[in-house]
Amino acid sequence: MEAKEVSCREITSSVLSRIEEVDGDINAYIRVEKERALKHADGIDARIAKGEKLEDFTGIPIGIKDNICTKGINTTCASKILDNYIPIYDAGVIQKLNSQDYILTGKLNMDEFAMGSSNENSFFGPVSNPWDTSRVPGGSSGGPAASVAAGEAVCSLGSDTGGSIRQPASLCGVVGFKPTYGLVSRYGLVAFASSLDQIGPFTRDMEDCAALLNIICGHDRRDSTSLDVEVPDYKGFLRDDIKGMKIGVPSQLMAAGIDPEVKGAVDSALNLALDMGAEVEEISIPNLEYALNVYYIVAPSEASSNLSRFDGVRYGYRDRSASTLRSMYRKTRTRGFGDEVKRRIMIGTYCLSAGYYDAYYEKALKVRTLLRRDFDRAFSTYDVLISPTSPTTAFRKGEKMDDPLTMYMCDICTIPVNLAGLPAVSIPAGISGENLPIGLHIIGNALREDNVIRMAYTLEKAIGFKDIPDL
Amino acid sequence: MMDNKKMAGMGKYESIIGLEAHLELETATKMFCGCRLSFGEEKNINTCPVCLGHPGSLPVLNRKALEYAIKVALALNCRINERTIFHRKNYFYPDMPKNYQISQYDMPLGVEGYLEVNMGDYVRRVGITRVHMEEDAGKLIHTGATGRISESGGSIVDFNRAGTPLIEIVTEPDIRTAEEAKAYMTGLRNLLLYLDVSNCSMEEGSLRCDANVSIRTEGEKGLGTKTEIKNLNSFKFLQKGLEYEIKRQEKLLDSGKQVIQQTRHFDNNSGTTKALRSKEEAHDYRYFPEPDLVPIIIDINMVESIKGSIGELPQRKAHRYGEELGLTPYDAGFMAGDRRTAAYFEKCLECFDDAKAVANWIMGDFSALSNKEKMHIADSRVTPEALCRLLKILQGGSISIKIAKTVFEEMFRTGRDPGVIIEEKGLEQISDSGELEALIDKVIEGNPGPVKQYREGKRKAIGFLIGKVMAATKGKANPKIVNEIMKKKLG
Numbered sequence: 010m011e012a013k014e015v016s017c018r019e020i021t022s023s024v025l026s027r028i029e030e031v032d033g034d035i036n037a038y039i040r041v042e043k044e045r046a047l048k049h050a051d052g053i054d055a056r057i058a059k060g061e062k063l064e065d066f067t068g069i070p071i072g073i074k075d076n077i078c079t080k081g082i083n084t085t086c087a088s089k090i091l092d093n094y095i096p097i098y099d100a101g102v103i104q105k106l107n108s109q110d111y112i113l114t115g116k117l118n119m120d121e122f123a124m125g126s127s128n129e130n131s132f133f134g135p136v137s138n139p140w141d142t143s144r145v146p147g148g149s150s151g152g153p154a155a156s157v158a159a160g161e162a163v164c165s166l167g168s169d170t171g172g173s174i175r176q177p178a179s180l181c182g183v184v185g186f187k188p189t190y191g192l193v194s195r196y197g198l199v200a201f202a203s204s205l206d207q208i209g210p211f212t213r214d215m216e217d218c219a220a221l222l223n224i225i226c227g228h229d230r231r232d233s234t235s236l237d238v239e240v241p242d243y244k245g246f247l248r249d250d251i252k253g254m255k256i257g258v259p260s261q262l263m264a265a266g267i268d269p270e271v272k273g274a275v276d277s278a279l280n281l282a283l284d285m286g287a288e289v290e291e292i293s294i295p296n297l298e299y300a301l302n303v304y305y306i307v308a309p310s311e312a313s314s315n316l317s318r319f320d321g322v323r324y325g326y327r328d329r330s331a332s333t334l335r336s337m338y339r340k341t342r343t344r345g346f347g348d349e350v351k352r353r354i355m356i357g358t359y360c361l362s363a364g365y366y367d368a369y370y371e372k373a374l375k376v377r378t379l380l381r382r383d384f385d386r387a388f389s390t391y392d393v394l395i396s397p398t399s400p401t402t403a404f405r406k407g408e409k410m411d412d413p414l415t416m417y418m419c420d421i422c423t424i425p426v427n428l429a430g431l432p433a434v435s436i437p438a439g440i441s442g443e444n445l446p447i448g449l450h451i452i453g454n455a456l457r458e459d460n461v462i463r464m465a466y467t468l469e470k471a472i473g474f475k476d477i478p479d480l
Numbered sequence: 481m482m483d484n485k486k487m488a489g490m491g492k493y494e495s496i497i498g499l500e501a502h503l504e505l506e507t508a509t510k511m512f513c514g515c516r517l518s519f520g521e522e523k524n525i526n527t528c529p530v531c532l533g534h535p536g537s538l539p540v541l542n543r544k545a546l547e548y549a550i551k552v553a554l555a556l557n558c559r560i561n562e563r564t565i566f567h568r569k570n571y572f573y574p575d576m577p578k579n580y581q582i583s584q585y586d587m588p589l590g591v592e593g594y595l596e597v598n599m600g601d602y603v604r605r606v607g608i609t610r611v612h613m614e615e616d617a618g619k620l621i622h623t624g625a626t627g628r629i630s631e632s633g634g635s636i637v638d639f640n641r642a643g644t645p646l647i648e649i650v651t652e653p654d655i656r657t658a659e660e661a662k663a664y665m666t667g668l669r670n671l672l673l674y675l676d677v678s679n680c681s682m683e684e685g686s687l688r689c690d691a692n693v694s695i696r697t698e699g700e701k702g703l704g705t706k707t708e709i710k711n712l713n714s715f716k717f718l719q720k721g722l723e724y725e726i727k728r729q730e731k732l733l734d735s736g737k738q739v740i741q742q743t744r745h746f747d748n749n750s751g752t753t754k755a756l757r758s759k760e761e762a763h764d765y766r767y768f769p770e771p772d773l774v775p776i777i778i779d780i781n782m783v784e785s786i787k788g789s790i791g792e793l794p795q796r797k798a799h800r801y802g803e804e805l806g807l808t809p810y811d812a813g814f815m816a817g818d819r820r821t822a823a824y825f826e827k828c829l830e831c832f833d834d835a836k837a838v839a840n841w842i843m844g845d846f847s848a849l850s851n852k853e854k855m856h857i858a859d860s861r862v863t864p865e866a867l868c869r870l871l872k873i874l875q876g877g878s879i880s881i882k883i884a885k886t887v888f889e890e891m892f893r894t895g896r897d898p899g900v901i902i903e904e905k906g907l908e909q910i911s912d913s914g915e916l917e918a919l920i921d922k923v924i925e926g927n928p929g930p931v932k933q934y935r936e937g938k939r940k941a942i943g944f945l946i947g948k949v950m951a952a953t954k955g956k957a958n959p960k961i962v963n964e965i966m967k968k969k970l971g
Contacts (some may be wrong), residue, residue: 098529
């Protein structure tokens, strides 16, 4: 763009026409900001004409998951209850992107309030996997993953509470990165589970991923859980060399329930790593087996409280047929929330109730601490841990909708990472016999994004994944 | 817990009272956002995404609120927990923007404190269970002429108050009578005013109070069933509400009935308490640690520096005034009662050393005039220096106490210097014996009756004659000198 070989309008138009072309099938977008994006692109072309210096993401069309607040632009969390909600402020990450003068393509589809692993829990309909539109893109960031895979955005931002960036990235064959908890400001991210939520990028490759991390990471005093640390240049960790790096492979994540093809792809990647001089060892993370249980207590508990503000009083959907305050609350929330959200609110409310708190929430926190210690121990020896991102490739729509517990199993590899607050990435590791992408999951110690990026970049080059969905 | 029936008809009861006070801290901004605190401003003017509970907004603790809360906890002799955390208290109500209140639960800021309450003939030491921080809710305004919810067509919410920093001060069940409860709240309010962290106005609701009360037969160890009384929003209502509730419980037990554990509302019109909800209807607040805030680690240096900023507390000050200045406990208590009075008093002592005289003046005419104007003595036109000048003139004997009062009134009204007022109005006492002798001769000459009476032994008659002299000088004659000369002349 800076070389004036292509204009910002041309790039933006091509992305927008791609959206027009395929999004009828994919449904990655809840809202496309076409006019605004084109007008913005012209503004940037004017800046280029004046010879102004451009930043990495100036004029780059980026899609934003619809649970990240954008001032003046509907932010719905894919829920009826926020269908008409227009934020009065920009999220911290949006402000950072604005300072780059990025172009917002639109707001991306997701599971309602980020609760789900298939993007079938959206008030605005399910998202299709660009590799096979009869299949799910994963979730909850199905829109952000599918849009990048389908060329409907150059890159996108999603959020990850239990795998909501990495699992859809895996199922859609793109790069999805969840940074260390606290590294990216949660200010303006509509909370699902505050102690687990983290915003991260979806990109085509690790180079773009590192570049986008450079923009979105960093302290924000408006988020008390934001880490006050100096942010390194993540692009500097893009080194094609893993000689001497130590890789641990948690045996629990390579065992039963993992699709053989998925396991095969991970094994080949590990062999590549060995060939390049890394050390690979199987390890055990003892408390890993409790991760799912802990997660399905902690996350719904926090969610039950976080989502209580959606009551029809101040903003969003309000049921007008109610005559009393109590019935207004009840009808608004009964009609405004979808089934999965209500299920989790009920689980969380139950877990926090008098008489149950100690047995559930309190105990879950203790096991969470034990799991953290397991990871600490592992990272005293290993630079990264590697596993599949998802036990399977993309499954068919409807396949798991009637069985929430099977659906919850989708996140078995990713959930422990959120509980421990660690950084992790999913990169494409291969293609299955059914022509579906397989994801490789690389986990680092807290604030050791450097190791994760270095390993991912090197393996990305070695694997040489070049396939794109045939849409 | 004791069976209530057992206590029936056993005679004298003792009441067990614990109080829960809420105090709005007067920080510049709210507890978790940058909005200004406001009172009586346009509705919803001081709000932002955080205090409106908008999606995605997050709380950030106001360090000043923490500092104030530590100050209060220290002044109440609490132990400060090195690590303290916030909890969410979950319940639905339209004045609660998030439908949870950020509060503290099992790890409060301060614990195990006490406040000594002087009851005149004894001192009641009231244990402070905890001092914790929390945020205030908004205000519901019911539309319609009466403002009553039952007669209202609708309600609106004003979130200006939402997010105002509050501290909750919970006592042990150490209070035994309604008078003690009132004395405790009075003492607490004085202390809090002293700390300068709140205006402590019960009318404006910046200091609020709920009470837990139960009764038992005197000498009994167990506790009876308690009720919680809400809306005790003045010292008077606190005492009246408790007196009513204690009587109500006594009547119940006397007639063989039981006290039901419930929350009751004090109705200040009827002076009675009415049941709000029973124990079974109580909320399950589903407390859990607030994940949007990190634990607060309070370091010893911070505590020490806040301790240093508190200075001498009223009880200690009063004690010192008694010991060092010889003031009576009442006078000492009055002078130490609030920070500004004490500062004024001490400033006076810098230029006048008769502490008793200063105290008398402050408690007497000065307070009377200030109260009438609804102002604090420190806000009046009379500076400590000017007051001392007046007291010195009075001590020097060149004006009478009566003249001094007149001069003071003028000072209070105009802020002028006492010396100037006395000179301008010619109020200086006539002590010149030559001038006075001539006057006295005249009075003796003009009042043969009383003179005769005096000389016949009715010594009291001298008062009449002196009065005549005073009247003739418009009160300016030095009564002592007049008395001496008069006695000499009458022989």
